[in-house]
Every structure is written in structure tokens, then in C-alpha cells.
Amino acid sequence: MEPAAINKEEIKGKVRFLHDEVLGSTQAIEDRRKKLEKAMLLGNGYKGKIKIIFATEEGERMVETTVWATTDSTVQLKGDVSIPIHSIRDVII
Helix, strand or coil: CCCEECCHHHHCCCCCECCCCCCCCHHHHHHHHHHHHHHHHHHHHHCCCEEEEEEECCEEEEEEECEEEECCCEEEECCCEEEEHHHEEEEEC
16 A cells, blocks of 8 residues: 655654554664665765655655755654654665
8 A cells, every 4th residue: 555645844742653663674764774774875875855655643655855964763854844763664865
């Protein structure tokens, strides 16, 4: 099933993220981290947009956005919007 598209402005304060890790293996988690680092370099260097698929209590969502920063626990988007990394299923560059 295709995740529902959402605007990044709709994420802040409106989306209820899952509290548990959505990926099932350490390799998948490491692959996600590498993709997020590439997405951050693309966003900061070229203002390039990527797609992030993430899990919420309402189901999977997809946002097309620019990644400005990543921390150990969140991905920071423009406009003071963040997504918990443990909720991210995939990053499409």
C-alpha cells in the first residue's frame, strides 16, 4: 500500500509518531542512517529534495522535503519540523 502524502507543514503538532523502532534489523537501521546522511549532504549542498516514508499512529506517510540536519534521534527539516528517526521506514534519494 502506498503511503499517504503529507506536506511538511502538516507534520509539526499534527502527526502522532510511533514510539518503537519500525525497522527489524541492525543492518536496515544502519542503511537508513547512511541514507539520512546522504540526504543531509544533498539538502545542505544543493537544496535537493528527497522522500521520507515514516510510520505514524494513523498509518504510513510520505513527505518530499529537504533535510537540514540529523541528530542521534531526529531528522530536522526546514521550518523547525522534525521526524523521529525510529519512525522512518525509508529514505528515497
